[in-house]
Amino acid sequence: MIRNLAEVLAGAEAGGYAVGSFNGYDYLTFRATVEASRELGFPAIIAFGAAYLKNMSVEEVASVFRQLATRTSQDVVLHLDHCKDFAAIVRAIKAGFTSVMYDGSALPFEENLARTAQVVAVAHAAGVSVEAELGSIAGGDKSHEGGGEEIYTNPELAKRFAEETGIDALAVSIGTVHGLYKGEPKISIETLRAIDTVVPVPLVLHGGSGTPEQTIKQCIAHGIRKINVNTEISVAVLDALQTSLSDTVKQAHLSQLMLGEMDVMKQVVIKYMRMFRP
Secondary structure, three states: OEOOHHHHHHHHHHHOOOEEEEEOOOHHHHHHHHHHHHHHOOOEEEEEEHHHOOOOOHHHHHHHHHHHHOOOOOOEEEEEEEEOOHHHHHHHHHHOOOEEEEOOOOOOHHHHHHHHHHHHHHHHHOOOEEEEEEOEOEEOEOOOOOOOOOEOOOHHHHHHHHHHHOOOEEEEOOOOEEOEOOOOOOOOHHHHHHHHHHOOOOEEEOOOOOOOHHHHHHHHHOOEEEEEEOHHHHHHHHHHHHHHHHHHOOOOOHHHHHHHHHHHHHHHHHHHHHHOOO
16 A cells, blocks of 8 residues: 555554665566565565656656555555755655655755755645655765765754654664675664654664664664665676676576566565564
């Protein structure tokens, strides 16, 4: 069933788990997440990053999503990820996205707050949830989402930000990276605990790829209710495709390779969906 982010995260809060947000880039990668959700009986978030608007329009993505949502009885969310463009967000809302992320994390605090509040007003009027980000998450290896100098989220500013903007979820910076870690992850659970104590909305962890399972569990115990996974999906599929091509290059057919791509992604999604549950 098609839901917005607030509805799905309310269930996660009550159940003490996190919902996976898995980036997709085309029909088969969207389908992989839906099939994993149906197989496990867990809700899922299909994330379409603003960076991939050159691959598909928001109207095309929403149309595919509506059709795929009929394949499962589980709750599914269509989320526009890391978007800085107000016009693109409005277009996505009109197309049928049920969640949007306005990413003003690179802006000064007051400007981020004001612009996020503007997005919230428009989105909530249409029944669409809003995620925002406070702090700065560094870019790791093979990241396709950018990232700057890491700045941990300030708990008191996060409290004010959430209360004054009316957002439904807040992405926080506690030491994860966009992409894959270049060294040993150094996640500040203490920072997360301080944020969780004062912020009244569900928290989001960006940079789920490669984060140790024990750390993931600690984060969930301290308020993380949505976890993003992108880079590991891309790496796993590319590795599998390279192996398939080298092994069966003379017999390979594009249709078969594409189905293989979907199955590989589905296994990554299943791994993380299980990890995010108690």
